Amino acid sequence: MHFSRAGRESLPLSCVVTPTDLPEMPFIVELRPIEQQLRIAREERLVSEQASNRELIRNLAHEIKNPLGGLRGSAQLLERELDKAELRDYTQVIIKEADRLQALMDRLLTPHRAPRVGPVNIHEVLERVRSLVLAEFSEGITIRRDYDPSLPDLIADKEQLIQVVLNVGRNAAQALAGRGPGTRGTITFRTRAARQITIVRQRHRLALELQVIDDGPGIPEGIRERIFSPLVSGREGGSGVGLSLAQTFVQYHQGVIECDSRPGRTEFTILLPIT
Ligand SMILES: Nc1ncnc2c1ncn2[C@@H]1O[C@H](COP(=O)(O)OP(=O)(O)OP(=O)(O)O)[C@@H](O)[C@H]1O
Ligand SMILES: [Mg+2]
The missing domain is CATH 3.30.565.10 (Histidine kinase-like ATPase, C-terminal domain)
Known part of the structure; x- marks a missing residue:
């Protein structure tokens, strides 16, 4: 439906009727500008997209996290066997990058602690x-x-x-x-x-x-x-x-x-x- 406004273009509205359990107000009639309707649809789409994205990222983060510990540990063992200090620069790169990735994966996985309300x-x-x-x-x-x-x-x-x-x-x-x-x-x-x-x-x-x-x-x-x-x-x-x-x-x-x-x-x- 359209709401005519003096001197301005008419505003397209959608109409939603929601029953309630209140005796004095058995239902609510809402007239919303269509724009708001679109906002709600967009919100819903975002929520479902985000849920599947999150699932994917979580799985991926787990897959990356698991071998990281092994990678880091091996670099550390290797480092102990190395005599030349210059070579240790390389193992340090591996260890530092593994730590950085680990921290990133932890951030991707954190939201799943139980909320304390x-x-x-x-x-x-x-x-x-x-x-x-x-x-x-x-x-x-x-x-x-x-x-x-x-x-x-x-x-x-x-x-x-x-x-x-x-x-x-x-x-x-x-x-x-x-x-x-x-x-x-x-x-x-x-x-x-x-x-x-x-x-x-x-x-x-x-x-x-x-x-x-x-x-x-x-x-x-x-x-x-x-x-x-x-x-x-x-x-x-x-x-x-x-x-x-x-x-x-x-x-x-x-x-x-x-x-x-x-x-x-x-x-x-x-x-x-x-x-
Ligand atoms: N207020 C803002 N003004 C301009 N750009 C913004 C603003 N807020 C967010 N952004 C943009 O959105 C991007 C994503 O933000 P988000 O916080 O998710 O990641 P990040 O800041 O890049 O990294 P992180 O928060 O993980 O350190 C930012 O990189 C920036 O480009
Ligand atoms: Mg940020």
Whole structure:
């Protein structure tokens, strides 16, 4: 159906009727702009794509991890037998690279520890991340807070939420720092309540909307659609694990994370249900 607006073009709407178990309100009729409908479809597609990607990466990470120990151990044994110090440079390369790969595989495999949930104040999480990011990127970065102090606690895994916001916040700081010395950049941490919202086909009365916004160069166009996939990175020395981990943790909490980016403004939005 179309909603006619005076002086503007009409807005295409979709109509969804959901039965409830409330006697005073037997069903909900929702009129949503089609655009929002597309967003929901995209979220669902992303979730299922990510699940199969994750499975593949996990299996692969296991396969790589297993022989790594043997490789490293053998290089160490070999090193003990070598008389010439120059030759030890080679075994050191093997050992160092094996360690680097091992660390990467561990990061790819970590999300599978059981979550430890409890009441979490999101602003404590944000303050913690803020100080971590400012300690790491002391120059040229301002982190602005735009909090809704009336938000209730989430029931969540605090460590995972810190990891999520830290990964997103560090990316923003890295993008800003990458512009070189003498430039200033601003990151904004914004929290709001979102009411009556659908997240991946699930209706929630109340959700937290958390945004991390930066005024940096934006996500390189070539990877914009794939940044949540593991091992996709646009950064020198980046491993491309940060956002895929963030997404895994957000999904554990029945939430979604999405991104909107153009040069001058990059916005990550995380929606987490508050129960
Ligand atoms: N705020 C941002 N501004 C510009 N580019 C970004 C931003 N956030 C993410 N990106 C791009 O998305 C890529 C993927 O990010 P992700 O955190 O998954 O991996 P990474 O930062 O490269 O490596 P890791 O987090 O594992 O150290 C980044 O390499 C960067 O190119
Ligand atoms: Mg990162």
